[in-house]
Amino acid sequence: MISVYDNTFILVYSIAVAFLLGAAIGSFLNCAAYRICEGQSFIKGRSHCTSCGHELSFFDLIPVFSFIFLRGRCRYCKSKLSPRYLITELIFAALTVGCLLRFDLTLLCLRNYIFLCCLFCLTLTDLKSYIIPNGCIIISAAAWLLYLPFSGMGWKDILFSVIASVVYGGGILLISLLLDKLLKKESMGGGDIKLFAVVGLYFGLVGTLFAVIIACVLGLIFAAVIKKKSKEGKKPFPFGPAIAVSSVIMMFVGQSITNWYLGLF
Ligand SMILES: [Zn+2]
Incomplete structure (x- = not known):
């Protein structure tokens, strides 16, 4: 080409x-x-x-x-x-x-760039104050929605993206509620769950599965690093940056990862 x-x-x-x-x-x-x-x-x-x-x-x-x-x-x-x-x-x-x-x-570049801006901003706010601003979630979802008419996606693909958003957002909400009960403390913030719902829109059913796996691995690494660095010991760790980094990875190489995975069958 x-x-x-x-x-x-x-x-x-x-x-x-x-x-x-x-x-x-x-x-x-x-x-x-x-x-x-x-x-x-x-x-x-x-x-x-x-x-x-x-x-x-x-x-x-x-x-x-x-x-x-x-x-x-x-x-x-x-x-x-x-x-x-x-x-x-x-x-x-x-x-x-x-x-x-x-x-x-391209318009795809613009859409993904807006998503990158939101991911970057929420990473900084989550690291500093454990905040994932609703604005970042809304702007990301709006960019995805506005790009739809130009995306060339069929209604089936769109439906699967919406299902992915509901399944992953809802699934992680359920897991976090369960963890809250087991650990008797808040395990995941509401911002993390809303962010996973947006990630579902962007990467669909298969892509989001990898985004979740990568985010969990990164989250464990970040938590270990923060635990080692902080002297007081127990400090909550922000999960937003791990989700943001996994989203960036999926944005750039996600297509190759999902193609490889689907090629296994
Ligand atoms: Zn000065």
Whole structure:
């Protein structure tokens, strides 16, 4: 197949544009996640240094570059900035490049990118405050719905996606209720269950099965890492990031995984 990316110049140019756009959107999502956790409006109000409160100018807010030029310090009070900003911007820039190269400039790319933005935002809020914002769930589901007329999916496939959403969302709700009873504490948040329902829409009956398995394995790994890192011992661990990472994996290579699986029969 001939692709515009066969031209090296176009390939490099596209990667550079996607990288800069991704870093900027990653920076915005980082800020939005922070403000959701703090209960602030994320449209009103200028950004300010979290340590001295000084309002940040345009030059302090250029993603990635500001951090490197200012050597990770606030320009006004010289306090160290958390490398979290740089790391999250770089990760989202890489995801943006990946999304463009994988799905090309199509409506599918746009839909998946909106889903990626929501997954990224809820990962940050869940890590910080154990919150999965309803906004992320609603926007993801709306993007899936709006893309339907262009997806070329038959009504059968659509029906199976809706069934997958109900089965996995409902199934995990039942399992979590059962675990709550057995462990006598809350095992899974309502946000996790709603997120699984959305994952069901995106990946269908077979794909979501793998998404759930990968999310559980990642969840166990994350829980072990958090347990090792936290000194107090018992700290709740957020499950949202594990579901988000498994969704990203399924988005990029899910087709190959499900094809391989269905090929076994
Ligand atoms: Zn400062």
